[in-house]
Amino acid sequence: MISFTVIGFRSHRLSPKPIFSPFPSLLHTRSLSLPLPPHKGKPTNRNTTHTLVHSNPLLSLIENSKSMSHLKQIQARMTVSGLISDPFASSRLIAFCAISESRNLDYCTKILLNSECPNVFSWNVAIRGYSESESPSEAVILYRRILRDGGLRPDNYTYPLLLKVCASLKSDLMGFQLLGHVLELGFNADVFVHNAVIHMLVSCGELQAARKMFDESCVRDLVSWNSLINGYARAGLASEALRLYQEMEDDSIKPDEVTMIGVVSSCAQLEDLNKGTEFHQFIRINGLNLTVPLANALMDMYVKCNNLKAAQEIFSDMKNKTVVSWTTMIVGYAKFGFLDVARKLLYEMPEKNVVPWNAMISGYIQAKCGKEVLALFHEMQAWNIKPDEITIVGCLSACSQLGALDIGIWFHRYIEKHIIFPNVALGTALVDMYAKCGNIKKGLQVFQEMPGRNSMTWTAIICGLAVHGHARDSIFYFEQMIGTGLMPDEITFIGVLSACCHGGLVQEGRKYFYQMSLKFNLYPNRKHYSCMVDLLGRAGLLQEAEDLITSMPTEADAVIWGALFFACRIHKNVVMGERAAFKLFELDPHDSGNYILLASMYGEANMWDEAEKARKLMKERGVEKTPGCSSIEVNGIVYEFTVRDKLHPHSRQIYDCLFQLTREIEIVGSVPDVHGFRDNFFLGSEFG
Structure with a gap:
């Protein structure tokens, strides 16, 4: 962690006297202020129209130089002629090394530190070069050098660069230390510095501090509003982002394309199609530029708001599609079940990386198409697309769906071989896979070896133990989870209630069922009621089970009535079984199993006429017995039989x-x- 705590400002550094230079107009250039585009190999324009450049042949050669070897020849001539000692002349060398296409930041630093009197522009351009590099923290080290050496003080063009570094690194500690320097030097009244501070605070998740600075400032502009609105949107505070936009309108500030990205993204989070469509209309009516990021945001909003057609129209009209554009449409098609179209789109992408492949895998997982996920993984390898943690989590989920233990073990070895960091998501997926594929012992081992666990990890082992009939162990881990301070969710309670059901633990089941709302502020849904009805029914408490169904705040579904019906057959309660059966016929009249089970229950009670009526009713309604289907994995291949x-x-x-x-x-x-x-x-x- 880079710290400024041992470095303070000396009194002469705070001197308000202007810094001497024969070319003061070139010490500061507004091109150094935020927002700055990230360096992606394309250089930032460093040319100058100053008369000295045109009048001096060596400086003119620097502006037209294309390589470091050429620059070093010019530097040698400048050294021999003595021109190198001029601060402006040396600044042109430093600028070339910092931000040109042939930049060399190590050489830039050497020239800077060996210059006789480097001006603040030279320091700023070097800081800028590092801020756009793969080692942005080096920019802060240069800043510390300015403070340590004395003679120069940073200016209002230095801090936007450094605050941008803090934002990219999400270093709030470093950012707050810089903010202290900004306030001490009195640069907080500069709109560029002010906006950089807000951007840094928002990027570091300090939204309250950003809002406080925003509210108390008298120099805010559209950039200030945009930083905060988009900050709220990225933090998932969509309603707050839209409220701030309304305040912006009330202040008669006209929004731009960046504003629209924030508000459209907020509509996507809230799944508010009406509001999102209004903003789309606003963009059209006011002639705002439909930039690629804005078009992507609109497509994402329409996909999340279930309007695939509108998203497709935007996608078709886009001339410059990015990976995000293609991925958004793949997600959209997969979400609505058009998996073949989504896969075709994946193959048509001009540039492929792991993100759209992961989106396709996620779509197959949601559609319960585990075999297609594994096939897609093999295609990724053929395309030389390197999988990441999200890919492997998806493949492990596919193994869980298929019960493909051998393939799951292969992925476990793949994780170990390729030294993928065993994060919580991967560990949780492994625990879930082993539990669902029948090896709960290995699942427990992975669980115990995990360095960190979240509520989903605990839920996976609780549910896994419940499915394997280890009721007491499942409850033990549930209590352990509560003891660590983690909060269970609805799925956790499905696991613990299932454990009680498998173990016939009626008292414990009642306790945890009522604890959901009383202790954890969770309200039981139909799956929880189904577990309780099954638990009570298996224990022979049929009347209590039926009373629980009738007391539900929502209408019971076929699963709940089916649990009661099954229990009635076990305990030979024909009267209640009939009620449950005819309720099932209303909810799902084409489920052949219900008719067969009713006929069987009548037969066991020697009520042969009623059994015949049940079979006849099944024929009259045209219900046919659903063909059975089973699957088995042999040597890593999953076979299905019908x-x-x-x-x-x-x-x-x-x-x-x-x-x-x-x-x-x-x-x-x-x-x-x-x-x-x-x-x-x-x-x-x-x-x-």
Whole structure:
């Protein structure tokens, strides 16, 4: 961490006397003030029209120089002629080394530190060069050198550069120290410095401090408003950003394209299509330039507000599309289920990086298309697209969906081999994968070895233990999570209630269910009610389960009534089972399982006429039995089988093996009606 605490201003450094130079007009140039474009290989214009440049052949050669070797020849001539001792002349050498296309910042620093009397422009241009480099903190080191050496004091063009560095590094400590220097020197009344301070505070997440400085300032301009509005938007405070925009309108400040990016992004966060459309109309009516970032923001707003057509229109009209533009549309198509279109768009991208591939993977994960995710990962490798942590998290989620343990282990090894930093997201995905793929022991090991855990990590292990029937362990980890100070969410409670259900822990289930709202201010949703109905039903507390359903603040869905129906069949409560069944027929009349289960319940109660009526009702409604489907992973390949499936090349051997297994089961006498089971199996019923 760079610190200024040991460096103070000496009294002569604070002298208001102007710094002497034979060319004072060139000591400061407004091109050094914020906002400054980042250096991306394209140089910033350093040419000057000063008469000395045109009258002196050596300085004129510097302005037209194209390489460092050429510059060094000019420097040698300047040294021999004595011109190098002139502050303005040496500043041209420093400017070339700092911001030209052939810049060399190490050589720039050598010239600067060996100059006899470098002026403040030379220091500023060197600071600027470093601020736009891959080592921006070097700019602050140069600033410290100015303070340490004395003789010169920084000016109001120095601080915007340094504050920009603090903003890019998100270093609030360094920024506040610079702010102290700004206030001590009295530069806070300069609008460029003022805007740089607000930009730094916003970038460092100090929104309250930024707002205080903004409210108390008398020099704010459109840039000030834009910095704060976009700062609120980036921080997720969309409503506050829109309120500030309203204040800006009340002050009769006309917005520009940057303002619109902030307010349109806020509408996207709030999913406020009406407001977002109004801003789009405002942009058209007032002739604002539809820049690429603004067009991207509008597309993102329309996608998040479920207006894919409007986003597509903007995308089609764009002449200069960026990776963000393409990625936004890929996300949009994937969100609405147009995965083939999204993938086609991915292939059409002129420039590809990992971001759009991750967007495509995310779309497949949401659509439960795990196999396509793994295929896409192999395509990434063929395209030489290096995966990142987000890619691997997506692939681990695909393994979780497929139950593909072998492939999940391969990704675990991939993480270790490629030294991807095991952050919390990756660790959580590994725990979830191992738990869902049947290896809870390995999931616990990964959990214990993680250096840091968040609430999602704890939720993954709690739910994993619950699914594997380790009810007491799941509850233990839940209590441990609470003890660490982390707050559970709705999914955590689904895990702990499921654990209670698997373990038949009625008292504990009641306790945690009521703790949701009373202790953690979380309100149970249908999934929580489903867990409780299942828990109570399995315990034979059918009336309590039905009373819980009728007391729900929202209408119970088919899952909840299905849990009660299943419990009624187990405990042979035909009357309540009928009520639950006919409620299910209303909610989901085409679910064949409900009719079959009702007929079976009647049959077990020797109510054969009612059983026949249930089967007849199923036929009258045209409901057919849903074909069963199962999957299995063998040697890293996931195979799917459906009823009457004979597509697998080894289907004959598979059926022979299953026949032998059936015979073994029949011998040990573990399966009632084994002949019926075997006959149904080979007829291709639900076991196909």
